[in-house]
Amino acid sequence: GDSVTQMEGPVTLSEEAFLTINCTYTATGYPSLFWYVQYPGEGLQLLLKATKADDKGSNKGFEATYRKETTSFHLEKGSVQVSDSAVYFCALSLRGQGAQKLVFGQGTRLTINP
């Protein structure tokens, strides 16, 4: 079935380090891909998205490129901040007869130390 696999966490980095969180997917058809972020005690916030192959989503210094050939959507940021500490979820969206459903990866907890 359709699924999303993220790199295992937790990930701990120093401030200003380069970040990569790997995400690969398995899907029938051509899904849209998303990164959501969850801060402690909160719901999910949309970070970025891409709807077709080779699209690049970007927001707040984060980027991810939809790679159909490797079925990947890796999240990157050139210089992380303490405020980026959160749990990051990669997700794909399936559509069937107009219905919407997100399939999530297991989440990657990121901690940034000053």
Place this chain on the structure above:
Amino acid sequence: KAGVTQTPRYLIKTRGQQVTLSCSPISGHRSVSWYQQTPGQGLQFLFEYFSETQRNKGNFPGRFSGRQFSNSRSEMNVSTLELGDSALYLCASSYPGQGETQYFGPGTRLLVL
């Protein structure tokens, strides 16, 4: 525009009871989806409603049900609560024409004792 709101934010129930959670979508959004988040199972899709009709359903027992009203507000109900139903329940809404982008509320944290 106000975001997705969920009430209540926290809830404590005992086994065997039932519970109703409420979700108000972003103004103009007609699709509402519900997800369950637990440490063990992660984020799992419960169901989606559009124009008062359930369009999609996840793999949950019949104790989990929902509905949507004409103003797009949605409720989900869990009957005969079990300890394993303790979770964060998240509601998300989306707007036709904005593709599949779903915007989430803060969630309702349910603890079953």
